[in-house]
Amino acid sequence: MRSARRLLGTGSLHHLHLHLHLHQLHQRSAGIIGAPFSKGQPRDGVDRGPDLIRAAGLLDKLQGQGCAVKDYGNLQFEEVVDDEPVGRVKRVRAVGSANQRLSEAVQAVKRDGHTTVMLGGDHSLAIGSIHGHSMAVGELSVVWVDAHADINTPLSSPTGNLHGQPMSYLLHELQSKVPVLPNFSWIKPCVRAKDLVYIGLRDVDPEEHYILKLLGVKVFSMSEVDQLGVSRVMEETCDYLSDKVKKPIHLSYDIDAVDPSVTPATGTPVPGGLTYREAVFITEHLSQTGLLSAVDLVEVNPLRARTEQDLRSTVSTAVDLLLGCFGRLRQGNHSAGYRLPEP
Numbered sequence: 001m002r003s004a005r006r007l008l009g010t011g012s013l014h015h016l017h018l019h020l021h022l023h024q025l026h027q028r029s030a031g032i033i034g035a036p037f038s039k040g041q042p043r044d045g046v047d048r049g050p051d052l053i054r055a056a057g058l059l060d061k062l063q064g065q066g067c068a069v070k071d072y073g074n075l076q077f078e079e080v081v082d083d084e085p086v087g088r089v090k091r092v093r094a095v096g097s098a099n100q101r102l103s104e105a106v107q108a109v110k111r112d113g114h115t116t117v118m119l120g121g122d123h124s125l126a127i128g129s130i131h132g133h134s135m136a137v138g139e140l141s142v143v144w145v146d147a148h149a150d151i152n153t154p155l156s157s158p159t160g161n162l163h164g165q166p167m168s169y170l171l172h173e174l175q176s177k178v179p180v181l182p183n184f185s186w187i188k189p190c191v192r193a194k195d196l197v198y199i200g201l202r203d204v205d206p207e208e209h210y211i212l213k214l215l216g217v218k219v220f221s222m223s224e225v226d227q228l229g230v231s232r233v234m235e236e237t238c239d240y241l242s243d244k245v246k247k248p249i250h251l252s253y254d255i256d257a258v259d260p261s262v263t264p265a266t267g268t269p270v271p272g273g274l275t276y277r278e279a280v281f282i283t284e285h286l287s288q289t290g291l292l293s294a295v296d297l298v299e300v301n302p303l304r305a306r307t308e309q310d311l312r313s314t315v316s317t318a319v320d321l322l323l324g325c326f327g328r329l330r331q332g333n334h335s336a337g338y339r340l341p342e343p
C-alpha cells in the first residue's frame with residue numbers, strides 16, 4: 001500500500017484502494033491491434049513487427065500472467081497511388097489514411113473496455129493511436145519513450161519522414177505551425193504540452209530541441225536517466241503527470257529507446273540507450289499506477305537485424321516490455337485465487 005500511495009499521491013486510503021482495484025481489473029485485459037505499416041519512414045521490414053511479436057508468444061504469455069487478451073488482428077491499409085511528396089514530407093497521403101483507420105480501430109477497442117496494445121509498424125502510427133485513444137477517453141497523459149522526440153513539424157523536418165513528426169500533429173500548442181496535409185484533415189489536436197513526458201532522448205534535431213524548449217515539455221533525456229536513475233525518473237514522471245488530475249496514460253514505446261546492444265533490429269538505432277532493466281522498469285512502474293490505458297510498441301524491424309540473435313533479442317525485449325505493461329513483476333507473480341496444493 002505504501003508504494004501505491006507514493007505512486008498515486010495522497011488521498012483517502014479507501015478511495016485509493018477502490019481506484020487501484022478498478023484499474024487492476026481493467027488493466028488485465030489487452031486489446032491487440034496489429035498495424036503493419038512502414039511508410040512513415042524509408043526502410044522495408046518494420047511492417048513485419050506485429051506478426052513477429054505475436055509469434056514470440058505475446059498472447060500466451062499475457063494470458064499466462066492472468067491477463068485477458070483479445071486479438072483484433074492486423075489492420076489492412078489501402079494502397080495510395082500518386083502519393084507525391086508535399087514539400088519535403090514523404091508518403092503523406094498513405095500515412096494520413098492509415099492513421100485514420102488506426103484511430104477508428106483504437107476507438108472501437110477502447111469502447112470494448114480494453115487497454116489497447118498497438119503493435120507497429122513505424123512511429124508515425126502514434127498519430128492514429130493517440131488520436132483514437134483521446135477520442136475514446138478524453139484528456140490523456142502521454143509518456144513517450146524513445147531515442148528521438150518525433151516532434152518535427154512538416155516544415156522543420158530535416159528528413160521529411162513522418163515517423164519523426166507525429167507529436168507535432170497532436171499537440172494543441174503547435175497547430176499554428178502545422179499546415180493541413182492531404183488526408184490529415186481528420187486529425188484533431190488532442191494533447192497539451194504539459195501532459196507529455198519524454199524518456200530516453202539522445203538524438204534530438206536542433207529544430208526539435210527548439211520546440212521542446214519553446215513549449216516547456218518535460219524531458220528526461222539519457223542524461224537525466226544517468227543522473228537521477230530510472231526509479232527517480234519514473235517517480236518524477238508520475239508526480240508531474242498527476243499534478244492535479246490523474247488522466248489515463250498513453251505509453252508510446254519506440255524500441256529504439258533501448259540500447260542497440262539489446263534491440264539492434266530497428267531502423268534508426270542510437271548508441272547510449274536504456275539498459276534492458278531500465279526499459280522494463282519503466283513499464284513495471286507505469287503498470288503499477290493503474291492508469292495505463294493504451295500502449296504502442298513500434299519500430300521493430302527484422303530486416304535491420306544482422307544475425308538471428310539480433311532479431312531474437314529485439315523481439316523478446318519487445319514482448320517483455322509489453323508483459324511489464326500488464327503487471328508482470330520480476331519478483332514473480334501469482335493470481336489472487338492461488339492456494340498451495342495440500343498433500
Ligand SMILES: NC(=[NH2+])NCCC[C@H](N)C(=O)O
Pocket residue numbers: 122123124148150152157158159160161163164165203204205254256268299
Ligand atoms: N520514430 C523514429 N525512429 N524517428 C526517428 C526520427 C529521426 C529524425 N529526427 C527525423 O525527424 O527524421
Ligand SMILES: [Mn+2]
Pocket residue numbers: 146147148254256257268
Ligand atoms: Mn526513435
Ligand SMILES: [Mn+2]
Pocket residue numbers: 123146148150163254
Ligand atoms: Mn520514435
